[in-house]
Amino acid sequence: MERVNDRDAELLDGLPDALAARSPHALPPALRARVLAAAAARPLARKGTLWPLAAAAVAALIALVAWNVQLQQALAQDRSLLAQLRDAANGQETVFEIVDAPNTTKLMLRAPAPGPAAPYAKVYWRPDQTHVVAMAGRLPALAAGGTYELWLDQRRIGVIAPDENGFGYLVFDTGSRGASYRTGRVLVQPGGSVVVSGER
């Protein structure tokens, strides 16, 4: 027994009475009115009325778990994409200066029907750099003659050529610093069907 438990404490429950009889600290008379007023003003906290609170707490917990799962998936996706980029862009310092900087802006492009196997892409730029980096993952293999095109703000930027794993990237020079984009898409040509898209 590390602490005196309630059962053992019961043996000693006469002590507060004995202490009160001997203590010089008398109960202040004004406290009675204050406690009674506080009790009267107390909101009802009955079992029944706690159900909405409990339900809200459970819902918040579920939302938190779901959000955490989503976050983990997004982080895993990021890690996987960056690892593939590291392999593919070996030696291109510019790519990492743009992707991995504190002032980088990122535009996420998602498939119309998201899922664990759905394609996705990301576009990165910095206000103090002229280069922009785009990379895409899980792009399905295309029929002969087909290409993936990156469009930013209704402007065709270039072609993303995926490897056998469906990963591809594109680095392009805008010619001036301060480039910024609001929307992005990756289309399949010919046909122009949208594979992934996104907006800031």
Next chain:
Amino acid sequence: MSDEELAARVAARDLEAFASLYDRYAPRVFAWAAHLLGRDDAEDATQEVLLRLWDRADRFDARRGTFAPWFFAVARHELIARAKKRTREQRVLATDEIERLLFDRAGTADTEASAIARVAGDELLQALGTLPVQQRRVLVLAYFGGLSQSEIARGTSTPLGTVKKRTRLALAKLRAALRGSAGAGAG
């Protein structure tokens, strides 16, 4: 009206019944709080304990026991939670002062002490008074100060094994003494 009947009324939000229980129990809670936490914090602590009674009276089940142990468990948990914000040394000192107050005066034969002994906790104090001082001290430190056996060992510079032994012996002797006095009272 018994404490248990009043508690049932408090559970039904009867403020008058709550006031009656306040009158019966608040002086004890306040004295405990004043010695353990200091007079400045005692009012706030007493109010909180009594409001817990108001909020939780529906959890008291008279079929499972009487009101006083239930209430003192509530009070003890609240007061000790507050006391834990103080250092172990402060809690030991405060509890030693309680022990001195309870047992130094109870042991005297003056008129006032005799009158007090008749008022409250007489049998319990007498039973505790028969224990060796160090055994009694561990019980008082644990009950009023909420100190664990490890904390008592450190706070009183006593080996933990000794504290455990004193606690075990003190509880056993106390139970025996109280059984004896109950038996004598019944006979």
